[in-house]
Amino acid sequence: METFKQHLNKFISIGEEEFASILSFxxxxxxKKKQELMHEGEICRAMFFVVKGCLRKFFINEKxxxxxxxxxxxxxxxxxxxxxxxxxxxxxxxxxxxxxxxxKIDFNSQEALLKKHPVMERYFRMIYQRAYAAAERRIRYxxxxxxxxLYAHFSTQYPWFIQRIPQYLIASFLGFTPEYLSEIRxxxxx
Numbered sequence: 001m002e003t004f005k006q007h008l009n010k011f012i013s014i015g016e017e018e019f020a021s022i023l024s025f026x027x028x029x030x031x032k033k034k035q036e037l038m039h040e041g042e043i044c045r046a047m048f049f050v051v052k053g054c055l056r057k058f059f060i061n062e063k064x065x066x067x068x069x070x071x072x073x074x075x076x077x078x079x080x081x082x083x084x085x086x087x088x089x090x091x092x093x094x095x096x097x098x099x100x101x102x103x104k105i106d107f108n109s110q111e112a113l114l115k116k117h118p119v120m121e122r123y124f125r126m127i128y129q130r131a132y133a134a135a136e137r138r139i140r141y142x143x144x145x146x147x148x149x150l151y152a153h154f155s156t157q158y159p160w161f162i163q164r165i166p167q168y169l170i171a172s173f174l175g176f177t178p179e180y181l182s183e184i185r186x187x188x189x190x
Contacts, residue, residue, distance in 0.1 A: 067175075
């Protein structure tokens with residue numbers, strides 16, 4: 001869990017003893033590729049931190065097609081924030097893209113963590129601010145960029161995704177069909 005400690009120390013300053021206490025509020029799990037951590041229609045009870053691997057959040061649209069809305073790789077969080085904060089049924093699924101090691105925290109454990117370690121309030125505030133800023137950027141890019149520009153921007157900003165995530169999932173995230181993504185890639189190579 002040294003990677004989690006290093007991640008926390010980018011935002012807050014904690015010692016070994018405090019880290020051990022913080023870690024005690026989480027469950028550590030190994031998940032298999034394609035294992036679902038949350039299903040659509042299920043009460044969203046947890047947030048997931050990726051120690052190793054990759055998760056994705058998606059929904060199934062009116063045509064029955066999976067639409068990926070978010071990925072989480074090492075040192076990233078993922079949940080259905082709206083449903084988690086309000087204890088509601090989620091409109092999303094969360095699934096492992098790769099074999100992964102995750103930290104899981106439920107709402108009540110997070111509240112107890114924040115009470116015992118107020119410094120974690122600062123950490124989560126900073127994480128939420130960054131996530132919100134990233135969501136704002138993504139929305140702007142969806143409106144502003146052509147499809148080719150969207151893929152070019154994504155592949156430039158996140159080259160590690162292109163190498164480790166299947167193309168059909170990248171297409172789903174960008175709102176393309178896999179065939180259309182293949183066409184864009186072929187056009188950009190020529």
